[in-house]
Amino acid sequence: MTTAALEKRVRALEAQMKVLKSAIRKAAPTPVRASVVKPVKAKKLSPGLQQALQEVAEGKLSGPFNTVEELMEHLR
Numbered sequence: 001m002t003t004a005a006l007e008k009r010v011r012a013l014e015a016q017m018k019v020l021k022s023a024i025r026k027a028a029p030t031p032v033r034a035s036v037v038k039p040v041k042a043k044k045l046s047p048g049l050q051q052a053l054q055e056v057a058e059g060k061l062s063g064p065f066n067t068v069e070e071l072m073e074h075l076r
Contacts (some may be wrong), residue, residue: 016049023053 045053055061065071 015043016045019043019045020049020052024056027056 062074063071065074
């Protein structure tokens, strides 16, 4: 890939990350809302980001963990 193509791809990924971070920030202080899954007037998200937002809406998010022991206890 050329540098120009890589820069374009990086810009697109950064834009998707901004949308995702915004949705997570909105979801954090209050219970998950349906608007988190599909932000209003947002660009179409990649299937991976759509799945990630759906999992956040379903409460499948866990962590962060301070120790490996905490992670292992959560997995059990």
